[in-house]
Amino acid sequence: MKWKEEYEKWLANDALETSLKEKLHAEKDEKVLEDSFYTNMAFGTAGMRGVLGAGTNRMNIYTIRKASEGLARYVAENGEEAKKRGVVIAYDCRHMSTEFAYESARVLGYHGIKSYVFETLRPTPELSFAVRYLNTFSGIVITASHNPAEYNGYKVYGEDGGQMPPHGADAVTRYIDEIADIFAVKVAEKDALLANGLLEVISEKVDTPYLEKVKTVIVNNELVEKQGKDLKIVFTPLHGTGGMLGLKALQSVGFTNVIQVEEQFQPDPNFTTVKSPNPENREAFEVAIDYGEKYDADLLVGTDPDADRLGVVIRNKSGKYDVLSGNQIGALILHYLLKQKQAQNELPKNAAVLKSIVTSDLGTLIAKHFDVEMIDVLTGFKFIAEQIHSFETTGSHTFEFGYEESNGFMVKPFTRDKDAIQALLAICEVTLDSKQAGKTLAEDLEEIYEQFGYFKEDLVSLTMSGKDGSEQIENIMKTFRAELPDSMGGEKIVKVEDYQLSERRFLADGKTEPIEMSKSNVIKCFLDDGSWFCLRPSGTEPKIKFYFSIKGNTEAAGSEKLARVRDGLMKIVEK
Structure with a gap:
């Protein structure tokens, strides 16, 4: 694409939305303009995500319409029944989220496709639930998850409630690529769609059954009903969608001693009190930690803007608050679930846990201890959803828990995406159980490590x-x-998994074996004690990520080894 020609085309369009035209006229930085127009907004298997603004490589009503046109053609390809089942649409608190939701519905409506749009912002996992509950053919959620305020995104879901599988996403992408003129996409009028029933606004119709299902996450109901009020919880939705349903869910099962972080409870597209609304980072919890100190809270919890990721903060041995990693949260929930179910004689023989290939193998050892199979999948919860569908189809396994190191968790498969509302209840139950035993979560975690x-x-x-x-x-x-190295940080590399080549190679003898997964641009290197590091470009952001999972006999030994391996890899990357 010749970016200047595309730029001039947008600039010359008299019908261009006013605010976008003003931004184009005001922008003088040629690098910014080139990045805005040098390519089309990429539509991957999970949809698209990017900076708001004018251009083919920006999130705006025209790129939204184009994506929705591609989805509409895919729905129509599947016949009248698919069009009648329709598409359910949710959106978060970000700039233009409401507008993008209704623009999507207008495009779908033009093709005679029914849309359900939530009346106000809702969590991503509720959208996943809504697809299944309403039996729609597809779903859309307008969100950029935990990205900074200048971002927004568009995620597409399949009829099982999971992010659209590759065959569907490929078809949508093909239809999108066929659209030569981004300004030629037709839309229907919102009022006409409401009048003829092709657009329905929903709220409690889905909220109530979703919250009823969330209650089933609790394993020891008697404990939570009787003692839940004793757990002092500080809760922040980080200006996003998790506040209303998260609070209702907690209170509905017995966690009534919840202190709201008032400064962050109301939706705010600018995320005014944080640099980045990412509950993986300590910075996002600074205000909540102040609340924790003031009220002497047992537990601090935070959901990201679309409430699919959960962050957790606990007191350490010194009494200070520490932010747990997604791996640590997952290990605590997994260990508790399997221990409780085993004690209640409710752990089936074919039980299975699912995690991504970049998630710590601590969970694998925990699962093995309870004689439960751990199955690794590629990064992205759609792959966990695919496995659950396979379990249900074949009867091969019973799903017990699924998680990713990036703070995504699923306890029950009534959703098919990571669900911070479920995880919120789960980690509160784990903490309450620990408190009733006279311990802290920090002590529980230490016992798991030991x-x-x-x-x-x-x-x-x-x-x-x-x-x-x-x-x-x-x-x-x-x-x-x-130029694959044979060691890293003084530690020998014994095995390499290249998911783009679908190949596992053993360095000692050069033997290879196939990896039975979809192709993905990921390289994972294993050390001789099972520790590993991994290189993976992000599929949704302009980032490359380097993951490390290092095992030591002591915490100090593990930390020292981690530093050596990490520094060794980053020196190679810097070159």
């Missing part, structure tokens, strides 16, 4: 924006494949 080994994880994420950044990320992966 039993299964001290796992130290880290993530280094490098942002490389624009055309130059994309080329840089591609070059890092290409160079690493071509």
Whole structure:
């Protein structure tokens, strides 16, 4: 694409939305303009995400209409029944989210496709539930998850409630690519769609059954009903969608001693009190930690803006508050669930847990201890959803828990995406059980490490924006494949998994075996004690991520080894 020609085309369009035209006239930085127009907004298997603004590589009503046109053609391809079942649409608190939701419905409505749109912002997991509950053919959620305020996104879901599987996403992408003129996409009028029933606004119709299902996450109902009020919880939705349903869910099962972080409870598209609304980071919890200190809270919990990720803060041995990693939260919930179900004789023989390939193997050892199978999948909850569907189809396994290191958790499969509302109840129950035993979560975690080994994880994420950044990320992966090291930080590499080549290679003898997964641009290197590091470009952001999972006999040994391996890899990347 010749970006200047596309830029001039937008500038010359008299019908261009006023605010976008004003931004184009005001922007003088040629690099910014080039990045806005040098390519089309990429539509991947989970949809698209990007910076708001004018241009083919920005989130605006025209790129939204184009994506929705592609989805509409895919729905129509599947016949009149698919059109009648329709598409349910949810949206978060971000700039333009409401507008994008209704623009999507207008495009679908033009094709005679029914749309359900939530009356106000709702969590992403409720959208996943709504697809299944309303039996729609597809779903859309307008969100950029935990990205900064200048971002928004568009995620598409399949009829099972999971993010659209590859065959569907490929078809939508093909239809999108066929659209030559981004301004030629037709839309129907909102009022006409409401009048003829092709657009229905929904709220309690889905809220009530979703919250009823969330209650079933609790394993020890008697404990929570009787003692839940004794757990002092500080809760922040970080200005996003999790507040209303999260609070209702907690109170409905017995966690009534909930202190709201008032400054962050109301939706705010600018996320005024935080630099980034990412509950993986301590900075996002600074206000909540002040509340924790003031009220001497047992537990601090926070949901990201679309409430699919949960952050957790607990007191350490010194009495200070520490932010847990997604791996630690997952290990605590998993250990508790399996222990309780085993004690209640409710753990089936074919029980299985699912995690991503970049998630710590601590969970694998916990599952093995309870004689439960751990199955690894590619990064992205759609792959966990696919496995659950396979379990239900074949009867091969019973799903018990699914999680990713990036703070995404699913306890019950009534949703098919990570669900912070479910995880909110689960971690509160774990904490309450610990408190009733006279312990803290920090002590529980220490006991897990003592039993299964001290796992130290880290993530280094490098942002490389624009055309130059994309080329840089591609070059890092290409160079690493071509010049694969045989050691890292003084530790021998014994095995390499290349998911793009679908190949596992053993360095000692050069033998290879196939990896039975979809292809993905990921390289994972294993050390001789099972520790590993991994290189993975993000599928939704201009980033390349480097994951580390290092095991030590002690916490100090694990930390020291982690530092050596991480520094060794980053020196290679810097070159």
